[in-house]
Amino acid sequence: MTYSLLTGQGYSENIEPDEDHPVLVFESGAHAVYWLGIVEDTAFRCNAYLIRNGDAAILVDPGGINAFDQVCTRVSHILPPGKITGMILCHQDPDVAGSMVRWLAINPAMQVYSTPRTHVLLPHYGKSDYLAYDVEKNPRFRLPDGRELLFIPAPFLHFPGAFVTYDTASGLLFSGDIWAALDTDWHLVAESFDAHVPKLNLFHKDYMASNRATRGFVANISHLEINGILPQHGSLICSHHVDAALEYLETLQCGIDLTYSTESSHEESVSDAVGDIETEFEAEPEASNEQFGDEADYAQASMLETLNKRVRLLQEALSQSERLAALRERAVRDLKLAERKLQESSLRLSEAQAIAHIGNWEWDIVRNELRWSDEIYRIFGLKPQSFDATYEAFIGSVHPDDRQMVQDTVQLALDEMEPYSIDHRIVWPDGTVRIVHEQGQVQYDESNKPLRMIGVVQDISERKQGEETLRRSNLLIKCIEQLQSRFISHGDDPVTLYRDFLGDLLTLTDSEYGFFGEVLADPGERPYLKVFALSNHVWDDESQALYDAVREKGFEFRNLNTLIGRVISSGQPVITGDPASDPRRGGMPRGHPPIHTFAGIPVYYGDRLVGEVGLANREGGFDQQLLDYMAPVIMACGQIIIARQEQVARRAAEKALEKLASMDGLLHIPNRRSFDEYLHHEWRRAMRYQTPVSLFMIDIDHFKRYNDSYGHQAGDDCLIKVAKLIQESLRRPTDMVARYGGEEFVCIMPDTSLDGAVPVAKAIMHGLQMKKMTHESSPVARRVTVSIGVATIVPGKDVVASDLVKLADRYLYQAKSSGRNRIVTEKDTITL
Incomplete structure (x- = not known):
């Protein structure tokens, strides 16, 4: 989703910013533009901006030294100020570049984008060893996401080396002093361009060179799709006022245009004044003759007048000389003051570098001369200026395992004419290993031959730790x-x-x-x-x-x-x-x-x-x-x-508890509850696959007589032996025997037809026969016997699991009523 303050996307009304927070002007994905300006009750309201794209964070015209604190506060709401990677300076005036040194103290690796005419003058602010980017030589700067900033010349529009910056991602034009307005009744965005024109005139008529210069600039940018104009002073100009803003520059009379017109009128006034003086001079002898009686007196008076004129000329010359001497004295005083401020600035920079563990260096590639600041010596564990630094000495201080990587990185920067940034280890003379972050940039001559490399080194050991x-x-x-x-x-x-x-x-x-x-x-x-x-x-x-x-x-x-x-x-x-x-x-x-x-x-x-x-x-x-x-x-x-x-x-x-709850405590086989759960589970499965389920109902014949004859302990032993025999007769893990109640047992045989179930029932009866467990009181035989009812059903829509139990119980009843010691099924009665 895209937000744009100046095109109306996501914006409904004008915004009045507060004192500390930035204003989002544009946002799309990882690309954003912020207003960081200064809100003051003066006509010179300065607008600073921030372009953020991935890891790149670039200030545009950050402002004067007094603006630093407030701009820095606004930046901190977006990202740590130390993450700023560059600053664009449309010219060298204090209201644009005055805070440069303080920003570079935060991050000496920051690039400064401007024209050579500006770079020549910027050292007056006390900083010369910064990473300079020449926007005339490299007018296109690629951002991390592949989009570009275009640097477009605007010569003699307030400054011979002036330029503007066009952001291809947002369509916003950072115009510097062009379209700057002097405005005490101020809004962030100009609401009416016609009402805004007088505020533009207050600045443009005095500070722009000529209509020829403004028309040339308009021609330079006419091919761009401009979605908004962001000047350094005054209100921002939204997209639907852009055409009017371009037309304003094309027709603007300013600077030289107005000066020549004024001088012509002034020359006419001077000519008229000279004519009056000549007229008076021609009339003067007549008046003199009347004043002086004779020619001698007249000659003496003329000579005196001539002397008076010479005295006045001499006095004027003396006065001019005194003024020149005063100017020279002031110039010397200003120079000494500038030198003192430069020394103080250098001292503050040195102190700031020591605090931040950042040092700067310059490598003259042609002479192979390397100059280190004092802090770099300290970073490398050396006494400041203890020896003449060379590239070989630097490489010798790099950790052996990182040495090749550093050399390859520097060589790649030289070959591809690109800045480099790298973290690597260094080894102090005493063997201590530290970690540094290094950035560098190569400067070339007209034939792309590398001349010098400048950069910074920061000790990041504690940060890495x-x-x-x-x-x-x-x-x-x-x-x-x-x-x-x-x-x-x-x-x-x-x-x-x-x-x-x-x-x-x-x-x-x-x-x-x-x-x-x-x-x-x-x-x-x-x-x-x-x-x-x-x-x-x-x-x-x-x-x-x-x-x-x-x-x-x-x-x-x-x-x-x-x-x-x-x-x-x-x-x-x-x-x-x-x-x-x-x-x-x-x-x-x-x-x-x-x-x-x-x-x-x-x-x-x-x-x-x-x-x-x-x-x-x-x-x-x-x-x-x-x-x-x-x-x-x-x-x-x-x-x-x-x-x-x-x-x-x-x-x-x-x-164990679950087993106790589901098992018969005497026989150690499942109880009635477990049987019911297992039957319903297998019944549902058989219904799904339409397979038969067989069930036995087994009863020990005349078990009460057995208990009465042999006692309950013997009866329990009998039950245990019968249960074990039934278990051993079942062939598959899915077959189950359970105690149904008293001396009655039940067996479930899933996936088993009647023909498959009957042999198992016979095996149970045959096993009991072979056990020969005595039962003298049984009228059926003199041993323990059982009666078995066998039922088989394939589950259907109208048949439930209890129907299978009832059917097997019916066959068991038939087996018991027809003489016991036999198997009864729906087809047959079987005896051994």
């Missing part, structure tokens, strides 16, 4: 969050839970190998380590088997006479930089990959040792500082271990 600390803190937090998240999804699977967590630990600590396990105890309360996660560093079949075992269900380490075991036996961390010769190491399997450094870290929950983390082969080894850094995640490990173990115990208890 802070960034690294923040990065590691974020990694630590992420590691803990991921561990907690994985516990939610994989709490029942310690191998998966801890395997992924171990990968995070290796990344967090830059270690090559590692393991993670829980500390458990055997029945004799002897502790051991059960490893659930282990780095894959197999070297033979035996180690492969160990690794596979860990991956499947964990592996137990019971030998505590090792570096790993010492952590458990002592309850303290074990750190070694030479495991191979450490007396605590114990044995190491033959062929094991070399372990150069090792850290074993105990995991506690409160004061209880619950786990161990092992890490190996970290460059630079392990130390207490690393363990302190890892303390939060190790503490989280302890909490997760206890939570997982409690979860496992709780779920085991829940399963």
Whole structure:
């Protein structure tokens, strides 16, 4: 979505800005333009602007030294002022460029975009070693998103080297002093151009060169699609006033046009005055003759008059000489004042560089002479101006591992005529390693031969250290969050839970190998380590088997006479930089990959040792500082271990309770409740796939007589044996036997037809026959027998599961009423 203040997109009425906040003029994607102007009760209201495009942030005419604080405040609402990458100066006047030095003190790497005529004059503000961009030589500047800023000359419109900036992304024209207005009754956007013209005239008629210059400028920009005009003074001009603004410049009479017209009238007045004087002079002798009686007196009077004229001329010459002397004295005084201010500015710059750890340099490529500011010497760990810097000396100070990268970057900048920006390490004479940020820009002659390179160096070691600390803190937090998240999804699977967590630990600590396990105890309360996660560093079949075992269900380490075991036996961390010769190491399997450094870290929950983390082969080894850094995640490990173990115990208890609720306490087979649930589950499945379900109703014949004859204990034993026999007779895991009540059992056989069910019923009766369980009081036989009703149904729309139970119960009744010890189905009655 696009917002444009000056075309009406997203804008409905004029905006009156407050004292501190910027005003958004245009925004589309990553490209935005802001007004940062100064709101003062004077005619010279200065407008500063900011163009932001990705990483580029460019000030346009930032204003005078008194404007800096307010403009900087407005910028800070958009981005940190140190992120400003450049400033465009349409000319060198104080109301445009006076704050330049203070902006460069914030970021010496900032580019300054202007014409050579302006760059020649800017050092008067006390700063000469800045990154100058020549807009005449390079009139197109590419922004990060590929769009461009166009620098268009506007010669002699207030300044010989004046130019304007056209933003191709927004269509906005930053016009500098062109269309500037002197206006005390001020609005951010001009509401009526006709009412705005007198305010333009107050500035343009005095400060613009001529109509020829304004017409030439209009011709230069007539091909542009201008969506708004942003001058340095006065109100902004919206898109529907652009044509009127162009016409205003084409017809404007200003500067020389008005001066020549005024001088012509002045010459006529002077001529008239001279004529009057001549007339008076011609009449003078007559008056003199009357005044002086004779010629001698007249001659004496004439001579006296001549002398008086010469005296007056001499006095005028003397007065002119005195004025020239005063001017020379003032010029000398002003020069000394400028020199003092320059020295003070240089001192402030040096102090600012020291505070910000920023230094500037200049490399004369032709003479191979490198000039460093004092701060660069300090950044490189050297005494200021302790030796004559050279490019070779600079390269020698770069960290050996970064040296080639720096050389390649500088060479690429020379080859492609582009600025460069790079972070790299340097080494002080005492061996201290620091990190610097360096920016540079090459200047070329007319034949594109490199002449000099200028740039800045900033010590960013503390910032990098802070960034690294923040990065590691974020990694630590992420590691803990991921561990907690994985516990939610994989709490029942310690191998998966801890395997992924171990990968995070290796990344967090830059270690090559590692393991993670829980500390458990055997029945004799002897502790051991059960490893659930282990780095894959197999070297033979035996180690492969160990690794596979860990991956499947964990592996137990019971030998505590090792570096790993010492952590458990002592309850303290074990750190070694030479495991191979450490007396605590114990044995190491033959062929094991070399372990150069090792850290074993105990995991506690409160004061209880619950786990161990092992890490190996970290460059630079392990130390207490690393363990302190890892303390939060190790503490989280302890909490997760206890939570997982409690979860496992709780779920085991829940399963036991669930089993008790669904199983018959005497026979250890499902009870009536479980049968009902399983029947309905299998019934729905059979209905979906239209497969048969068979069901047995089984009753022990004359079981009451058995109890009366042998006692209830014997009766319970009989029930247990019959239940076990039925279970053993069922062939598939999906078949189920349950106690239906008293001495009655029920069997469900999914996906089984009647022809498949009858052999199972026969096997049950045959098994009882072979058991020969005595039942002397049975009128059927002298042993325990059963009656079985077998029913089979394919579920349909008009048939429910209870119909199958009723049908099997009917066949059971028929079996019992027809003599017992038999099987009854819908087709047949079977006896053995």
